[in-house]
Amino acid sequence: MNKIITISRQFGSGGRTIGKEVARELGIPCYDAELIEKIAEESGFAKEYIAENAEYKPHGNWFINAFSTSYASGSGYMNNQDYLWNIQRNIILDIAKKESCVIVGRCADYILKDCEDVECLKVFIHADMEKRAERIVSVYGESDVSPEKRLVDKDKRRSAYYRFYTDMTWGVATNYDISLNSGSLGLEKCEKIITDLYKLEM
Amino acid sequence: MNKIITISRQFGSGGRTIGKEVARELGIPCYDAELIEKIAEESGFAKEYIAENAEYKPHGNWFINAFSTSYASGSGYMNNQDYLWNIQRNIILDIAKKESCVIVGRCADYILKDCEDVECLKVFIHADMEKRAERIVSVYGESDVSPEKRLVDKDKRRSAYYRFYTDMTWGVATNYDISLNSGSLGLEKCEKIITDLYKLEM
Numbered sequence: 001m002n003k004i005i006t007i008s009r010q011f012g013s014g015g016r017t018i019g020k021e022v023a024r025e026l027g028i029p030c031y032d033a034e035l036i037e038k039i040a041e042e043s044g045f046a047k048e049y050i051a052e053n054a055e056y057k058p059h060g061n062w063f064i065n066a067f068s069t070s071y072a073s074g075s076g077y078m079n080n081q082d083y084l085w086n087i088q089r090n091i092i093l094d095i096a097k098k099e100s101c102v103i104v105g106r107c108a109d110y111i112l113k114d115c116e117d118v119e120c121l122k123v124f125i126h127a128d129m130e131k132r133a134e135r136i137v138s139v140y141g142e143s144d145v146s147p148e149k150r151l152v153d154k155d156k157r158r159s160a161y162y163r164f165y166t167d168m169t170w171g172v173a174t175n176y177d178i179s180l181n182s183g184s185l186g187l188e189k190c191e192k193i194i195t196d197l198y199k200l201e202m
Numbered sequence: 203m204n205k206i207i208t209i210s211r212q213f214g215s216g217g218r219t220i221g222k223e224v225a226r227e228l229g230i231p232c233y234d235a236e237l238i239e240k241i242a243e244e245s246g247f248a249k250e251y252i253a254e255n256a257e258y259k260p261h262g263n264w265f266i267n268a269f270s271t272s273y274a275s276g277s278g279y280m281n282n283q284d285y286l287w288n289i290q291r292n293i294i295l296d297i298a299k300k301e302s303c304v305i306v307g308r309c310a311d312y313i314l315k316d317c318e319d320v321e322c323l324k325v326f327i328h329a330d331m332e333k334r335a336e337r338i339v340s341v342y343g344e345s346d347v348s349p350e351k352r353l354v355d356k357d358k359r360r361s362a363y364y365r366f367y368t369d370m371t372w373g374v375a376t377n378y379d380i381s382l383n384s385g386s387l388g389l390e391k392c393e394k395i396i397t398d399l400y401k402l403e404m
Contacts, residue, residue: 179326
């Protein structure tokens with residue numbers, strides 16, 4: 001049975017880095033940017049557009065956006081977001097059926113929840129605002145907008161996207177098998193706990 | 203510096219058992235029933251009353267309860283809940299300053315958050331309703347009320363109590379260093395993760 005580690009994470013918490021390290025240590029693939037590439041291939045959308053819209057509620061009025069563009073699908077018309085959600089969902093289901101791996105973000109925890117023949121370890125990585133602000137400045141550099149404002153905006157949009165498609169509250173401990181504060185524990189400890197669990201548990 | 207593990211837990215998640223096992227493995231005391239005894243000694247209240255009121259919002263209208271009984275204190279009059287909260291808070295602060303230990307429940311995570319000279323590992327233990335229902339029936343036995351209803355009632359009152367005294371939302375992953383699903387991971391894995399972290403991290 002394939003063993004999948006899904007990593008949901010607050011922006012700037014280092015969740016992506018943790019996912020990559022865990023996958024490297026376990027010798028399994030990590031789907032993150034690779035997922036965006038697959039979605040781009042299937043959908044025809046640019047990778048930048050997907051990175052910005054396939055995990056976040058868009059800027060502006062979502063209600064208006066939802067009706068502004070529609071795509072023909074098997075069952076009628078869909079807006080961009082729903083079209084991307086469906087492609088993303090199918091790609092994640094295909095990957096999970098194909099091989100054991102780590103999947104970062106993209107509501108994979110929710111998408112795989114009723115998937116038979118797959119064993120999931122659902123992880124959530126978070127850190128306090130101060131640690132995340134330091135991290136995004138060191139990883140992504142400075143910008144005109146303060147790091148705190150960038151974090152609040154990203155969290156808000158990611159949380160709204162998650163709630164819209166899963167009807168669940170993002171970041172509530174009970175949604176996950178394990179939630180880790182990478183700010184207080186450090187990235188290495190988080191990686192070790194997840195790797196050990198995968199080896200022991202699954 | 204004293205190292206304190208605080209364990210917040212959903213009712214029926216086995217958090218108390220995990221706390222005791224971790225403490226035993228690490229050779230440090232676990233404060234749970236012992237805390238109720240200390241509060242009883244200091245306050246003069248019966249242990250049963252404390253078990254029911256020093257961690258849960260009481261049944262009925264709390265607003266009315268809050269004004270129904272008052273106790274003279276140094277700074278004026280307090281209701282039972284606030285009186286117990288103050289005693290509980292002081293006892294937890296004293297314990298933390300005295301020795302490394304595990305403290306189960308009673309908002310210890312919040313009470314110790316600004317405490318200098320103490321290193322805290324804040325743990326939250328949860329499990330899904332089905333697993334918790336099984337557990338409370340096997341540990342506490344059947345009652346006239348269904349296990350699911352007992353769980354919802356306890357969770358609601360514990361959560362209301364936590365919010366009232368800490369102004370934070372109970373069970374949100376970001377409040378803790380680590381949150382574990384004892385239902386999916388099993389109690390032993392939870393104990394191992396916490397014990398290893400204590401040895402490695404703190």
